[in-house]
Amino acid sequence: MVTPTQVRVHAVVDEGLGNSSYLVDLGDGSALVVDAPRDLRAVHARARAERLRIRFAADTHLHADFLSGAVQLARDARATVLASAAGGRRFPHRGLRDGEEVDLGGLRLTALATPGHTDEHLSFLLSDGAAPVGVFTGGSLIVGSAARPDLLGPDRTDELARAQFASLRRLAALPGPTAVWPTHGAGSFCSAPPGAQRTSTVARELATNPLLAVGEEQRFVDTLLGSLGSYPAYFRRLGEINRQGPPVLDTASAGALAALPAAEVRRLCADGATLVDVRPVPEYAAAHVPGALSIALRPQFATWLGWVAPADGPVVVVRDPDQDPADIVWPALAVGVDRIVGELAGGLDAWAAAGYATTATRVLRPAQLAGEAVVLDVRQSAEYTSGHLPAARHVELGALADRAAGLAPGPVAVMCGHGERAATAAGLLERAGHHDLAVVVGGPGDWADSTGRPLVTGPDEAPGNPAASRGGEARR
Structure with a gap:
């Protein structure tokens, strides 16, 4: 993308994790990369295509959903790592505090303290001379929402949600044409809403972001927390690994399998x-x-x-x-x-x-479900409550490993939206000793289309059919 001042900022999108990294052309053959992941293949490919050498690697926060590539870039490219001084990182970096500036050689990067998603969260305002060009908002202001404030535990969630309220208003005070470049986007379990747009402007967010329309702090907190669903268990450990610095890898051999x-x-x-x-x-x-x-x-x-x-x-x-x-x-x-x-x-x-046994799992189309004793829906709660089969049981895939042993034995047809998560769930059930399993290739919408019967909305209150109380981003 080319900004109004002709500063070239290239988004590198990871559709799977729902995140964006950004490669900024500094105008002298070098580049700044913001929130680079440990899997640097796409970042390096874009840098090669643009003939840029990575000179700076900035992290907006201690990421919970992926391991940072900043330490690897410091080793491989001798990049200077820029990050919050309050993050307590245990590896060489330039620690920045609120208001501190970094001269990028014509462009300027200013650290803005924007806590909420994490304690030490910084946004980075990119300026060309006196003119703001855009702001890398990480997990603060994102397109149509704000990133979740509950990753540091329930005892910190309310406090961080209130900090997020103040941070969003600080960012919203920037000039309207300022580009908004978030890290988290659609598909991220850090709670970006669905949608194709991954970047925006301050003016557009003021006009369309429902959280910026909430002017009262408590209502903001209630609205933000009410939108949260579950998140992967590994989120609870990656932040600390990023604080220590992920081990550097031998990139020539790391992608191989013995x-x-x-x-x-x-x-x-x-x-x-x-x-x-x-x-x-x-x-x-x-x-x-x-x-x-x-x-x-x-x-x-x-x-x-x-x-x-x-x-x-x-x-x-x-x-x-x-x-x-x-x-x-x-x-x-x-x-x-x-x-x-x-x-x-x-x-x-x-x-x-070698003479070792194999096994098979039945595959069903949604229209074949009439005779199945139990249909287990393993989608996220928001997906389930928006429409599920009558009498379907619900356990999110992420919770199934801990609960598989407690499920009643007998024939089970596992369903998600398309079939991939259902197959993972069937494997977890098989490992827990369940037999007579089937994977449904297709989702509730396909069942409704093929049978002409309506779906049920809302949580199922049937005994023994637990459903999480709040929704999350739909995941295929």
Whole structure:
């Protein structure tokens, strides 16, 4: 994107995590990158395309949803890391306080304290001379909303929500044409609303952002907190890893998978390793290693891997030959899944050739659900309450691992919006000892279209059918 003052700012979007990084052309062949992830492949590709050398790496806050790439850039590109002095980071960086400025060689970056999403959150105002160009708002003001204030625990949530109220009003006081460049966008579990727009202006947000229309602090707090849903368990540990600084990686070898013979994979699984099958759902359903988790390789792969795979145990991958190992390993590293020890050499064919058993999971279309005893809907609460099958039971996928053992035995058809999350849920149920499982390929809307029957809205109050009380961003 080219700003009105011809400053070139390039957004690098991660559709899976719902985030944006920004590469700023400083006009002398060098660049500033804001909120770069540990998976730097797209950032480096854009920098190469623009013939830019990364000289500065700025982080708006201690990210909970991904590991920062700033430490890696400091090692590989000798970039200067810019971040809040209040963040307590344990690695070399230039700590900034409210109002401090950084001369970027013609452009200027000014730190603005905007707590709320986190304690030490900074927004960075980019100026060309005396003219504000845009502001990198991180997890403060985002398009149509504000990022969630509950990541530091329930005892801090109200305080941080009130800080977010003040921070949004500080940003809204900037000149109307000032560009707004948030990190979190649609699809982020840091609570961006759905929508295609990932950047905005101060004037546009004043006209359209419902939170900026709420002038009373308590009503703002109630409105913001009422919009929050669940978030991945790994959010509770990545902030501290970012404070310490993620371990730097050997980028030449980090995206590779060691080939492990079937006997070794069998031994690792017996010792507690998690076997993750990244093949498309139909292939997993047709035949898979008993107990393997289906997490199909797609943009949302990293989120669900980080959410349902144990944080401290080894992971082994099963993939198709045409699936690139780098597209598995790098997204995993970005969410702190560092212990992928290798892949099943030769895939499922090699497993079967070694004489080891495989199993299958039934696949159903929504129209085939009439005879199923139990339909388990594993979507987020906001998705479920907006429309679900009559008598469907609800447990969010992120909570299923802890509750699978307590679910009644018997035939279960698992449903989400399309089938990928349902397949992951079926794997979790299989690991917990459930049998006679089916994956529904399609969602409640497909069921309503095929049967002509209406969906039910709101939470199901039936005994034994817990549904979370508040919604979150819909995730496919």
